Structures are given as structure tokens and as C-alpha cells.
Amino acid sequence: xxxxxxxxxxxxxxxxxxxxxxxxxxxxxxxxxxxxxxxxxxxxxxxxxxxxxxxxxxxxxxxxxxxxxxxxxxxxxxxxxxxxxxxxxxxxxxxxxxxxxxxxxxxxxxxxxxxxxxxxxxxxxxxxxxxxxxxxxxxxxxxxxxxxxxxxxxxxxxxxxxxxxxxxxxxxxxxxxxxxxxxxxxxxxxxxxxxxxxxxxxxxxxxxxxxxxxxxxxxxxxxxxxxxxxxxxxxxxxxxxxxxxxxxxxxxxxxxxxxxxxxxxxxxxxxxxxxxxxxxxxxxxxxxxxxxxxxxxxxxxxxxxxxxxxxxxxxxxxx
Amino acid sequence: xxxxxxxxxxxxxxxxxxxxxxxxxxxxxxxxxxxxxxxxxxxxxxxxxxxxxxxxxxxxxxxxxxxxxxxxxxxxxxxxxxxxxxxxxxxxxxxxxxxxxxxxxxxxxxxxxxxxxxxxxxxxxxxxxxxxxxxxxxxxxxxxxxxxxxxxxxxxxxxxxxxxxxxxxxxxxxxxxxxxxxxxxxxxxxxxxxxxxxxxxxxxxxxxxxxxxxxxxxxxxxxxxxxxxxxxxxxxxxxxxxxxxxxxxxxxxxxxxxxxxxxxxxxxxxxxxxxxxxxxxxxxxxxxxxxxxxxxxxxxxxxxxxxxxxxxxxxxxxxxxxxxxxxxxxxxxxxxxxxxxxxxxxxxxxxxxxxxxxxxxxxxxxxxx
Numbered sequence: 001x002x003x004x005x006x007x008x009x010x011x012x013x014x015x016x017x018x019x020x021x022x023x024x025x026x027x028x029x030x031x032x033x034x035x036x037x038x039x040x041x042x043x044x045x046x047x048x049x050x051x052x053x054x055x056x057x058x059x060x061x062x063x064x065x066x067x068x069x070x071x072x073x074x075x076x077x078x079x080x081x082x083x084x085x086x087x088x089x090x091x092x093x094x095x096x097x098x099x100x101x102x103x104x105x106x107x108x109x110x111x112x113x114x115x116x117x118x119x120x121x122x123x124x125x126x127x128x129x130x131x132x133x134x135x136x137x138x139x140x141x142x143x144x145x146x147x148x149x150x151x152x153x154x155x156x157x158x159x160x161x162x163x164x165x166x167x168x169x170x171x172x173x174x175x176x177x178x179x180x181x182x183x184x185x186x187x188x189x190x191x192x193x194x195x196x197x198x199x200x201x202x203x204x205x206x207x208x209x210x211x212x213x214x215x216x217x218x219x220x221x222x223x224x225x226x227x228x229x230x231x232x233x234x235x236x237x238x239x240x241x242x243x244x245x246x247x248x249x250x251x252x253x254x255x256x257x258x259x260x261x262x263x264x265x266x267x268x269x270x271x272x273x274x275x276x277x278x279x280x281x282x283x284x285x286x287x288x289x290x291x292x293x294x295x296x297x298x299x300x301x302x303x304x305x306x307x308x309x310x311x312x313x314x315x316x317x318x319x
Numbered sequence: 320x321x322x323x324x325x326x327x328x329x330x331x332x333x334x335x336x337x338x339x340x341x342x343x344x345x346x347x348x349x350x351x352x353x354x355x356x357x358x359x360x361x362x363x364x365x366x367x368x369x370x371x372x373x374x375x376x377x378x379x380x381x382x383x384x385x386x387x388x389x390x391x392x393x394x395x396x397x398x399x400x401x402x403x404x405x406x407x408x409x410x411x412x413x414x415x416x417x418x419x420x421x422x423x424x425x426x427x428x429x430x431x432x433x434x435x436x437x438x439x440x441x442x443x444x445x446x447x448x449x450x451x452x453x454x455x456x457x458x459x460x461x462x463x464x465x466x467x468x469x470x471x472x473x474x475x476x477x478x479x480x481x482x483x484x485x486x487x488x489x490x491x492x493x494x495x496x497x498x499x500x501x502x503x504x505x506x507x508x509x510x511x512x513x514x515x516x517x518x519x520x521x522x523x524x525x526x527x528x529x530x531x532x533x534x535x536x537x538x539x540x541x542x543x544x545x546x547x548x549x550x551x552x553x554x555x556x557x558x559x560x561x562x563x564x565x566x567x568x569x570x571x572x573x574x575x576x577x578x579x580x581x582x583x584x585x586x587x588x589x590x591x592x593x594x595x596x597x598x599x600x601x602x603x604x605x606x607x608x609x610x611x612x613x614x615x616x617x618x619x620x621x622x623x624x625x626x627x628x629x630x631x632x633x634x635x636x637x638x639x640x641x642x643x644x645x646x647x648x649x650x651x652x653x654x655x656x657x658x659x660x661x662x663x664x665x666x667x668x669x670x671x672x673x674x675x676x677x678x679x680x681x682x683x684x685x686x687x688x
Contacts, residue, residue, distance in 0.1 A: 018426075019374050022419045025429045032436045045372075052373035059326065059335055060391060062371065062379055132329035133335060134389045183333065295333035301385040 005049035007289060008242075010061050011281040015053035017073025023049055024270055026051030039285055040305075043066025043312070045074060050277070056132060057292040064136075073305030078312065084110045098127040104306065114310060116150040117143065118177070121307015133292075138299030141179035149175060152260045166200060177230065184294035186236070191229035216254065221269035227284050234295075239288035259309070321404055323394050327351050330386040340390060341405050347392065361388070370410050374419045382412070409489040410533040441567055446593075449562035450555040458499075458518070461554055465518030468506045469504075472522065477507040479525055482679050486523065486537070489672045493538055493612050495545045503541070511626065513540060529680050530625045534666065534673035535618025539605050539653075543619070546604025552597045559593060602649055606656050613664045617658040 012281060027042035044067045051063035084107055092105025119144045127137035153168030170193045177189040203218030224243045231237040258267040321342035326335055327349055338351035347363040369381045376399060381387040394400075401410050419426060482505040488502055499519035505574060508524040515521045521544045526559040602619065609616045617621055 014377075019419065022426060023374055025426065025433055026415070026418055029429060029433045032433065039545070045374075047606060048373045049375060052371075052375040052377065057335075059328075060375075060377060060379060062381075062389070064381075074386065109360075117392075131387075133333040134330045134387060136386065246607070280618045293332070293334045297331050299601045311499065 007287070009057065009286040009290065010284070012055040013274070013277050013281050014273045015050060015277065017162060017268075019047065019255045020046075020270035020274060021267075037071075037238050038067075040309070043067075044070055047281050050273075054277075054281075059252050062131045063124070063129055065132060065308075067097050068306045069303050070309060071124075073307070073309040076306040077309035077312075080114065080306075084114075087094050108211045112150070112154060113147065116146045118307050118310035119172075120146050122311040123176060123180075123303065124302050125308045128279065128299065132182075133295070135183040135297050136299045136301075137174075138181040138302075139179055140181055141176060146172075146175065150277070163197070164193075166197035169193075170196050173226075181299055185295055186233045188231045188233065190231060191225055193312055196225065214250040218248040218253075220245045220247045223280075227280075232286065232288075232290070234290055235307035237289040239286050241292050242285045242287045244285070248277070249283070259264070320399060323392055323397060325349070327392040328389045329512060330388045337651060338390070340401070342415070354368070363388070365405070365408065368410065368493075370412070372412050372415055374415075375594040378411075394432055396480075404514070445562050445566045446559040449558040453555040453558040455550060456551075456554060458586070461551065462518035464554065465516035465520050468516050469520045470520075471503070474540045476522075479507050479679075479683070482525070482528065482676055485672055485676045485679065486528075486541075487533075487668060489537060489676070490541055492666070492668050492672070493541065493614070494550075495608055496544070496611065497545060497549045499545075499548050501541075501545055501548070511628045513544055513554065515544040516547070517551065519548050521545070521548070525680070525683075527625070528676065532616060532625075534669040535609070535615045536625065537618070537673060537676070538609060538669065539619035539622045542605030542608035543622075545608065546601035547597070549604060550597070551603065552601055555599060555629065564671070565682045598649070599652075602652065606653065610660065610662075612666070613667060614654065614661055615663040619653040620657055622648060623653055658670040 025047060027038070031039040032044055044063070047063040047065060054061045069185050085112075088103045088107040091099045091106070094100075120141060122138075123139040123299040124140065127139040130137045132180045148172055149227075153171060154162065156164040157168055168190075170191050171292055173191065174189045177187050180187045199221050203214065203221060204213040207218055227241050230241045232241075253275065257272045261302050262273060324342045325340045327338035328335065336351040338349045340552060341348040341350070346365055347368065349361045349363065351359055351361075353359050357581060363382045369384050369387070371381060373379075375391070376395065378392050379389055380392070381389045398411055398416065399663075401408075403412070418429070456496050483503060486503045486505055490503055497519075497541075497686070500563050501519050503521045503523060505523050505525055505528060508511065509526045510524040511526045511530055513521065513523040513527055523540070526538070528537075531540070605619055608618055621644045627650060
């Protein structure tokens with residue numbers, strides 16, 4: 001069992017736009033025919049394909065989630081949302097301003113609690129359903145701890161008129177990443193709120209001054225920050241993530257994507273998704289002593305997709 | 320021979336092993352060398368091998384319960400070989416693979432079918448079921464909606480209380496054949512317009528009232544607006560546009576801005592043609608009300624002349640884009656109906672109230688400011 005120092009490794013992506021396009025069309029058709037019921041299976045099919053085409057050290061990733069699991073989660077997520085909306089409407093129906101206020105209070109408390117619950121559940125599900133070389137990922141975070149972080153962060157963000165949100169975001173990210181396991185491999189995130197705030201403030205101001213031109217460099221800086229602060233720990237060695245994002249290559253990605261999108265009226269979406277994934281993979285390098293042969297299975301199976309579906313629902317802009 | 324070079328993972332560690340896979344009748348056999356270089360063999364029972372359909376050129380198969388053993392096979396003939404070797408077993412979904420590998424003709428067919436279905440849902444099924452549902456909405460809810468909208472509107476509007484009173488008195492003399500409580504508000508505004516809210520509220524801008532010249536014209540206008548109320552047009556149109564919006568945004572949320580904008584425009588056109596239909600239906604209602612009350616249907620003709628004078632000559636190409644059917648078309652329609660009308664009588668009570676409305680209007684326009 002040799003470990004080589006000074007190693008650099010990259011993720012490869014083999015996905016093809018035409019295949020993804022086929023998957024999307026079949027998904028859309030079946031979703032329409034089944035009046036939306038197929039949607040969870042559609043999501044599973046897309047994820048399975050994208051994972052299968054992701055390669056690291058000569059082996060592909062696997063997504064084990066199934067349409068059935070996500071459908072059950074979808075039903076639960078729907079029930080939770082439906083319940084919250086029902087409460088809101090019932091309180092509004094009374095017509096009394098006090099009740100309306102109370103209804104909104106319950107609704108928004110519910111929604112804000114839902115966010116950490118969704119993140120927690122989604123991460124547990126996604127990680128458990130992801131494997132590489134038969135070894136499953138896992139998320140070991142504690143839900144009540146995450147809720148505590150979120151409530152404090154939310155209140156501080158309110159009090160500071162949003163400024164604290166940068167520290168809040170980093171706190172959540174650090175907590176989530178440090179609780180991810182891949183067999184006996186661990187992860188951590190080193191980014192802190194002050195740097196994140198400074199980066200965004202400078203990016204914002206320079207974007208205004210340069211009439212938007214700087215925005216590509218700002219986005220590049222954000223990407224770089226999010227990836228280059230990740231550390232991977234295996235036994236005693238630490239692997240760093242090196243990035244080569246530049247304002248120029250980010251500009252190229254976005255402009256070509258925009259042109260493709262405009263001339264194909266959106267039909268190029270699958271190709272653009274693949275371009276985006278390749279862009280990320282091409283510009284990150286795992287740097288450090290890592291032994292891909294020595295990861296032991298440690299995590300348990302977890303099949304509840306409610307959190308994942310809640311996340312999806314929140315993303316869909318139901319808020 | 321059904322022998323393949325594969326990568327084998329035992330589910331315990333991430334060690335990657337090059338192995339030979341042999342397809343047997345009742346099981347798969349995997350042969351590989353362990354860490355000490357000794358040959359090992361493992362047996363996968365057919366019924367515990369899990370399919371993993373991804374559409375990728377590289378196939379992964381898992382075996383047994385968690386933690387799974389797995390193999391990766393890159394051989395392009397493997398899927399076909401599986402079908403040959405085990406004709407009665409489904410390791411992969413054949414139809415799915417056939418579609419994904421069917422080439423551009425199959426794809427083009429699928430795209431056409433999807434677009435067709437999408438259009439059918441977005442422009443026919445979803446909006447029509449929404450109006451159907453809107454027809455079932457309880458009246459109390461409808462009244463509440465209209466009342467809310469009215470309150471919001473009135474916070475920025477100035478009511479002409481005297482003329483409101485008179486117009487309401489006018490309306491009481493006419494039988495609209497509806498149990499909706501019709502309540503009319505005249506609002507100070509130069510705009511030449513009027514609208515109906517769900518539940519029976521009608522708002523008339525003083526600009527329109529000032530331009531009108533007879534009791535019959537006012538009766539025509541009220542007939543038209545009450546028609547909207549009776550046929551629940553406002554709530555139907557809202558439900559339609561909201562449902563289409565929800566449907567489109569749910570399906571296209573993951574797609575992109577350009578398509579969304581295109582869909583928006585298509586939707587607007589479809590909404591406009593719907594609203595033209597509603598205007599026509601309300602005109603028919605107005606004619607029926609005038610006939611029923613023995614009021615001359617030329618009142619509606621006069622109303623359209625008033626509106627036409629206001630709108631100026633609208634070019635023909637705007638026909639489809641106009642939110643109301645062109646006054647010219649509506650004018651012709653009303654003229655034809657009025658020409659056939661029999662049995663109209665002069666209604667002195669209406670005439671008297673109308674004259675008082677006119678006098679009030681003139682008084683106000685003389686006031687400074």
C-alpha cells in the first residue's frame with residue numbers, strides 16, 4: 001500500500017449533451033402524461049445519469065436514489081407545505097387582522113424551520129445515496145444543532161439588516177461540510193464570514209464601478225472561495241482543493257452558454273448543464289497525499305427523501 | 320463466451336480490482352486476485368443483481384443488500400449480450416434503452432410529441448379546467464374577492480357620491496335578471512372606461528359618463544358590465560391566467576429565461592383572445608337585458624360610438640392584440656341586433672334620472688379644479 005506525495009487528481013466528466021437531452025425529453029413527456037406524478041422518477045433518472053458519467057481515479061460515482069423513494073418524500077413534502085398553507089388560509093379566512101398576523105407568523109416560522117429541516121434531510125439522503133467504488137457517503141450532522149445555528153443566524157441577520165448573512169452562510173457551510181463522511185475520509189471548510197463579506201462587498205462595488213464588467217471576476221472569486229476552502233482528510237494527510245477559475249474563462253463559459261440558449265430557444269439546456277459541470281471539474285484539482293484504495297465503508301443506509309424533496313420544492317420558488 | 324473484463328468492488332473497501340465476469344445460467348461468477356495475489360471467486364445469484372439504468376455507455380451493476388458489491392463494465396456489447404443470454408430477465412429497461420439509443424428520428428418524434436402535449440395542456444386543458452373550477456367557486460368567496468379589490472381600488476380613487484346615488488337609482492329601474500347585488504360607484508377620472516368586479520361591484524369613470532348622451536346608452540353600459548358579473552368573467556379570466564402561469568412556471572422553472580419569455584407572450588395572446596370572447600358574451604347579455612326591459616338596443620350602438628370616438632381609428636392589424644374586441648366590430652354587431660329589435664318603449668323614469676345625472680355632470684365640470 002503505497003501513498004505517493006505531491007499528488008494531483010481531477011474529476012472527469014463523460015456526459016454527452018445528446019444523451020442528457022434524450023433523458024430530459026423522456027422525462028418531460030412522461031411527466032406530462034402522468035400529470036406530474038412521474039416527476040420524482042424524472043429527477044432520479046437525471047441524477048443517475050450525471051453521477052454515472054462522473055469519474056474519479058478510474059471509477060464512476062453512483063446515485064442509488066430511486067423514483068419511489070423520492071416520490072414518498074415528495075408526498076410528505078407536499079403534505080408539509082399543504083399543511084402550512086392551509087393554516088395560513090384558515091387564519092386569513094377569519095378576516096380579523098390579528099388572526100391574519102398570527103397566520104403569517106405561524107406560516108413564516110414554519111417555513112424558516114423548514115429550511116434547516118430540508119437541508120438536513122436532503123444532505124442525509126443525497127450523501128447516503130451517493131457512492132464511489134461501492135463506498136457510500138454520509139452526513140452525520142445533528143438536526144437540532146443545525147436549527148439552533150439557523151435560528152441564531154436568522155435573528156442576527158434581521159438585527160444587522162442582512163449584513164450578518166455572510167457570516168451565517170459560512171457558519172452553516174462549515175457545519176454541513178465538516179459532517180460529511182466518505183467512509184473514513186472526512187471533510188472540512190475553512191472559509192470564514194469576514195473574508196466572504198469582504199469578497200462580496202468588493203465584488204459588488206467594483207461591478208457597479210465597471211458597469212457590470214467586473215461581475216465575471218466577482219462570480220469567479222465566489223466559485224474559487226467555495227471550492228478552495230474545502231479540505232479533505234484521510235488518516236493523517238490533508239488534501240487541498242486547488243482551483244484555476246479565472247474571470248476570462250468564466251466570461252467565456254457564460255457568454256457561450258447565453259448565445260447557445262438564445263439561438264436554440266432553450267433546447268441547448270442539456271449541453272449547457274454539461275458545459276457547466278465540465279467547467280467546474282476542469283478547474284479544480286485535489287492536491288495532496290490520498291490513497292484511493294484504502295477507504296473503508298463506515299456509513300449506514302438512509303432512504304428517506306423528504307428533505308431532498310423539500311429542498312427541491314423550496315428551490316422551485318414556492319416561497 | 321460471455322466473458323468480460325470488469326472492475327470489481329467488494330462493498331467493504333474502495334480497493335479497485337480487475338476481475339473477469341462470467342455469465343452462467345443461474346449466476347454471475349467473478350474471478351479476481353486478492354491482496355496476496357491469490358485467485359478468488361465470488362458468486363452473484365441472478366435474482367439479487369440490481370439493475371442500474373443510467374443511459375451511460377459504462378454500466379454499473381450492484382449485488383445484494385447494503386453495503387453492495389458492484390462491478391463496472393465498459394464493454395459496448397454487454398447490454399445486448401445480457402438480452403441474448405437471459406431473454407426472460409430484465410437487467411435493464413429495454414424500452415428506455417431503445418428510446419435513448421434510437422437516434423435523431425426517434426428524438427425528433429419525441430420532441431414533437433412533447434411540444435404538442437405541452438401546448439395542449441398549457442392552452443386548452445389547464446385554462447379550461449380552471450374556468451370550470453371558477454364556475455364552482457362559492458358566491459360568498461366571489462363577493463369577498465370583489466369587495467377586497469374594490470376597497471383597494473377606492474383607497475386611491477375619489478367617488479362622485481351624487482352621481483353614484485343617481486346611477487344606482489337608475490339601475491334599480493332596470494331588471495338585469497340576476498341575484499347578484501349590483502352596486503355602482505362613479506369615480507372622478509378623465510378616463511373613458513368602466514369595469515365590473517366579481518360579486519356585483521361596478522365602477523364607472525366620470526369621463527365615460529360625461530361623454531354619454533342618453534338613458535339607453537347608460538342602460539347598455541350597465542347591461543354589459545352586469546353581463547360580466549353574471550357570467551363570472553373576472554374570476555374566470557383570473558383563474559385561467561393564474562393556472563396557466565402556475566403550470567408553465569412549474570414545468571419550465573428549470574429551463575431558462577428565453578423560453579419563459581416566449582411562453583409569456585404566447586400566453587398573453589391566448590389570454591387576449593379569451594378576453595375578446597368575454598367582451599362579446601357581455602355584449603350579448605347587454606342586448607338581452609335591453610330587450611327584456613323594452614329599452615332601445617341602439618343604446619349599445621351609441622355606447623360603442625362613444626368608445627370609438629375615444630379610441631380613435633385603430634389599425635386593423637391590432638385586432639388580435641386588442642384587449643377588447645375592436646369597437647368597430649362590436650358596433651356592427653349591436654347595429655344588426657338593434658335593427659331587428661321590436662317592442663322598445665320610452666321609459667320616462669329612466670329618462671328623468673338620466674337627465675339629473677347629466678345635470679350633475681355639467682354642474683361639476685363648471686366647478687373650479
